[in-house]
Amino acid sequence: MSQPNYKYVPKQVDEIVIRAFAFEFADDIDPLWVPNNPVRSHMFNGLSLTMPYLEPYLIKSTQKAMAFIDEPELLSDMRGFNGQEARHYQCHRRLNELLKSNGYPELANVERRMAASFERLSNRSLRTQLAYNAGFETMTNGFTHWLINKRHKLFHNASPHITSFWLMHMVEETEHKTVAFDAYMAYSGKYLPRAIGVFHGSFHLVGWGLIGMWTALKKDRALRNPRNVMGLVREISALLFNVGPYLLRALLPWHNPRCEDDPKWMLDWVAGHAKWPAGEVLPLVDTSSHDMPVPFRTNG
Numbered sequence: 497m498s499q500p501n502y503k504y505v506p507k508q509v510d511e512i513v514i515r516a517f518a519f520e521f522a523d524d525i526d527p528l529w530v531p532n533n534p535v536r537s538h539m540f541n542g543l544s545l546t547m548p549y550l551e552p553y554l555i556k557s558t559q560k561a562m563a564f565i566d567e568p569e570l571l572s573d574m575r576g577f578n579g580q581e582a583r584h585y586q587c588h589r590r591l592n593e594l595l596k597s598n599g600y601p602e603l604a605n606v607e608r609r610m611a612a613s614f615e616r617l618s619n620r621s622l623r624t625q626l627a628y629n630a631g632f633e634t635m636t637n638g639f640t641h642w643l644i645n646k647r648h649k650l651f652h653n654a655s656p657h658i659t660s661f662w663l664m665h666m667v668e669e670t671e672h673k674t675v676a677f678d679a680y681m682a683y684s685g686k687y688l689p690r691a692i693g694v695f696h697g698s699f700h701l702v703g704w705g706l707i708g709m710w711t712a713l714k715k716d717r718a719l720r721n722p723r724n725v726m727g728l729v730r731e732i733s734a735l736l737f738n739v740g741p742y743l744l745r746a747l748l749p750w751h752n753p754r755c756e757d758d759p760k761w762m763l764d765w766v767a768g769h770a771k772w773p774a775g776e777v778l779p780l781v782d783t784s785s786h787d788m789p790v791p792f793r794t795n796g
């Protein structure tokens with residue numbers, strides 16, 4: 497049974513669409529895919545490394561929660577959430593294998609340690625897990641706005657494949673941004689564990705991402721170059737500056753992800769994708785263009 501005072505409120509999107517992540521990554525993909533920026537490349541590679549551990553865990557805990565929820569619309573959202581997260585981690589896993597085989601086999605050791613950490617997390621109480629999920633997804637919403645709204649600054653001339661993949665992932669994160677929060681509210685709704693979850697979900701995940709980044713930077717001996725040290729400070733500051741406000745707002749007792757708007761680019765992407773023939777390889781974002789428009793023709 498859902499919490500007696502829980503009531504489902506419609507989300508901003510009509511539907512959580514489960515889409516195929518049809519990207520063809522080259523076998524010899526360059527792990528340094530953001531030009532002249534090894535720190536940013538490895539930061540996103542480190543975050544990518546976490547996804548095949550985080551997202552299966554999110555799915556399992558969401559499935560466990562479904563047994564306690566009787567709201568049909570929320571249950572349908574949870575199924576959509578699980579379907580999207582499953583496609584995300586499968587595509588991240590393909591990319592991560594290529595990152596390892598193209599110069600960074602050391603990342604396998606980080607993966608082993610991460611697997612154990614998520615195993616421990618999945619043995620915590622369901623309330624702790626759902627609070628973690630809600631907290632993590634709050635942070636993701638900050639990432640979505642950062643990556644989508646500042647895509648040109650972050651990914652100008654970067655690999656169109658990896659950029660398009662990250663942006664598509666962020667579009668879907670916006671689409672399902674209410675689900676983990678709703679699942680927590682329907683299961684428990686208590687404020688304090690949710691507030692702790694904001695920190696737990698964000699710092700645990702980003703921490704592992706930064707360990708992945710550090711491992712690759714160490715391999716490259718990149719931090720012997722003062723420019724890269726400055727780059728590291730800049731990237732982490734940008735992350736805190738762009739994502740931090742979302743975490744602070746999530747700490748408000750009346751927080752609801754429905755209060756956060758959706759970027760227009762995301763809405764255009766969703767509309768464009770709806771007309772794209774099913775089963776076809778996805779078009780790529782033109783990272784050399786000034787405003788990096790959605791890769792679909794939106795006028796029909």
Ligand SMILES: [Fe+2]
Pocket residue numbers: 551580581584665669
């Ligand atoms: Fe995801």
Ligand SMILES: [Fe+2]
Pocket residue numbers: 581633636669672
């Ligand atoms: Fe998500």
